[in-house]
Amino acid sequence: SQQGEEDPQALSIQEGENATMNCSYKTSINNLQWYRQNSGRGLVHLILIRSNEREKHSGRLRVTLDTSKKSSSLLITASRAADTASYFCATDTGRRALTFGSGTRLQVQP
């Protein structure tokens, strides 16, 4: 079963705008990872944030983690049409296998 949910399920924005996706999970975690998937292909790893970290940046990506609320967010700044994809959060609860959220489909309009 899914560890948690992501919202929104779908998001449509204009190029240049920021996109924020939220992920909630149910149990304690070792780390949380964000992935991008283009058109049903393989997953591309974006960022890993550990349970003792609150924020991480990578280029135009910013991830936050609030373990007290069991939630995380992914912010993509200055979005581009190439950012159009599905985004998934996934949690490692110590088993090392990942439990995935339901995903957010992002559409960036040129």
Place this chain on the structure above:
Amino acid sequence: SAVISQKPSRDICQRGTSLTIQCQVDSQVTMMFWYRQQPGQSLTLIATANQGSEATYESGFVIDKFPISRPNLTFSTLTVSNMSPEDSSIYLCSVEEAPGQPQHFGDGTRLSIL
């Protein structure tokens, strides 16, 4: 990060047949996993492929339906047995090079059963 080669990339199979999917990594990794992604859905863990021993299956997945091998630290196979249309999915392998490191995925195998 490790380079993961998964094949075939896609296949169309007849009902009742079996297909073996291969996952090859260019370096030794501690953990290998197999996931399924049904159409329009998120990923669900099928099993952890254990090197030199039987895989550890998640609830709802059984060895007779999804036999898995992992003969060494760089290679694993997943077989989808006695296929039915409900098995039409993307099957993905993933690897973790070391504890606490990111998990990386192959490109997946898109399987359609007629």
